[in-house]
Amino acid sequence: MIEEKTISKIFCSKEVTKLENSPLLRNDEHLFTFSPFIGTEMYYKQPSFAYGYKIQECFRDVYPNNLINPTAIPFQTLVSLHSFEKIDNSSIIYNFIRYYLINEKNLNKEKIFIVLPEIIEIQNLFKDFKNKIIVPQDNFRCKLPLEGEHFYIKVAYHYLNGFISLANFVIVNISNKSFQLDSVIFPERINMIFESKKYxxxxxxxxxxxxxxxxxxxxxxxxxxxxxxxxxxxxxxxxxxxxxxxxxxxxxxxxxxxxxxxxxxxxxxxxxxxxxxxxxxxxxxxxxxxxxxxxxxxxxxxxxxxxxxxxxxxxxENKLNSIKVLNDNAIEKLYSTYGVDKRVIISLAQNKGIKVIDNNEEDDLQLTYNFDISKNRFNKPL
CATH class of the missing domain: 1.10.490 (Globin-like)
Structure with a gap:
């Protein structure tokens, strides 16, 4: 976890307020707190102080369709850094990289990348940063319940020939190089790299x-x-x-x-x-x-x-006796009725010699970082 003295350095020793944690279990439109941003909206709309940080327990079901990401887990403690003051807040991102990733966690600065949307105004904020990757702006557009347009900036690391996001910053309502700042930092991923582990x-x-x-x-x-x-x-x-x-x-x-x-x-x-x-x-x-x-x-x-x-x-098995071809709709219907894993349904059908047409298979090669590092495809991104 980020130490308070490091947080102070990131904010250039300015006064930073530790924000109150949101409850992990909720009874509003969200059953769980899945992001540290929840509960901070009011500070962006009507700031009562300039800077804040949050250490928040979060839950999100990260295993849809049995696609497993070695850098994602359902329950974890996340850290967020916030600037509610609309100014050029790019120094917070620079300082996060310098004081936390490089100085405290000893990460190799040559392997740290900033991934930016294809927006000149945002790119100019980081013109002095060596390793940059530019992506289409629509890919990095962020939806927040706040006025204006908002865009992600990712701080990522080249690791075992894979590409791991260590922090997601959000440029909130940018205009004339001024913007508020939201973020989510992933301490588990950073510590995994610090310990040189594969997952x-x-x-x-x-x-x-x-x-x-x-x-x-x-x-x-x-x-x-x-x-x-x-x-x-x-x-x-x-x-x-x-x-x-x-x-x-x-x-x-x-x-x-x-x-x-x-x-x-x-x-x-x-x-x-x-x-x-x-x-x-x-x-x-x-x-x-x-x-x-x-x-x-x-x-x-x-x-x-x-x-x-x-x-x-x-x-x-009794239902399958009347089926000659098991398609996506039939699989989904059996799954919804009995709650049995779809792979079990497919296996039972195949054992009966029933033709299976499943168009919902996921390709784990889409991941940017894999358990099998030989599948990683991050080569000379610049």
Whole structure:
């Protein structure tokens, strides 16, 4: 995490206000706080001080369609730096790179890039920065509930021939080189690089969780990442709600856990052999007090899943008996009806000799940084 003395340097020793955290669980249009920006809108509209920073726990489901990004996790603590004063705030970005990335985290300045929208006014703010990548402005347009046009600026790092975003800054309502500034900084990614690890859960602080996962015989880093990420998020959310239900926050927890159960079944992993110890290690990592209900809830939920899994599998097999071709719509309908992983549905159909037409497959080569570093494609971007 960024130390306060470093934050002071980033803001040139000006007075900086630590902003109040937003609750992780919400009851408005968002069920969860997914960005530090939430709760800061009023300061941009009616500033009562010039600068602020926030250290915010956030949750976002980052595993859609089983596409796993080694630099993304569902639950993490993010940092944001804010300037509510409309001036040339580019020095904050320069100072973040200098004082935090280079001086404090010892990152190689030759591998740090600024990715900018194709807007001359914004590019001129960083004309003295060596490594720049320019992208079409529409790709970096940011939607905020504030007046004016807003654009992302990414600070990225060339790592293991991949390209990792370390911070997203937002130029808020720029005019005549003056703008307010929003940001999201990813300490987990920065520390991963600092420790020279290939993916987030190889960091030293996660080692005892990973050791318990390894006891299941899981050697694939993508599956390790998927299981640890979903289980950490589930345990954290349960520490607040103590409830799995079919509504709101509880349904999200249930969905996260269900993904873990299905993945283990698909990969022939006997999760029951060590799930209790994995949960205990996560509780210890998160420093949760009075955690016994969490473990009981997850174990009860997993046992219920095992009981219902074979029942739903038989129902799907019966439905498949009347299908000659399994297309996207049929897969989606069976998934919506029974909540069974789509890969299980496809596998059951193939076992019956049914032709499968699935046009929703994802290509993990779209990622800019991969578990398999041989797939990374970041070569001479300039």
């Amino acid at each position: 987030l859960y190889l960091q030293n602080k996660y080692q005892f969780i990973l050791n318990e996962v390894l006891k299941l015989g899981i050697t694939d880093p993508e599956i390790q990442h998927f299981l640890i990420g979903n289980l950490i998020a589930s345990v954290k959310l349960l520490s607040i709600t103590n409830n799995i239900s079919s509504k709101k926050h509880g349904s999200t927890i249930r969905r996260l856990l269900k993904k873990v159960y299905f993945e283990c079944n698909i990969q022939n992993i006997t999760l029951s052999s060590n799930i209790g110890n994995i949960i205990d290690s996560i509780i210890q990592h998160l420093e949760i007090q009075n955690a016994s209900p969490i473990k009981e809830i997850i174990l009860y939920d997993y046992n219920n899943f095992l009981l219902s899994y074979s029942k739903y599998q038989k129902k799907i």
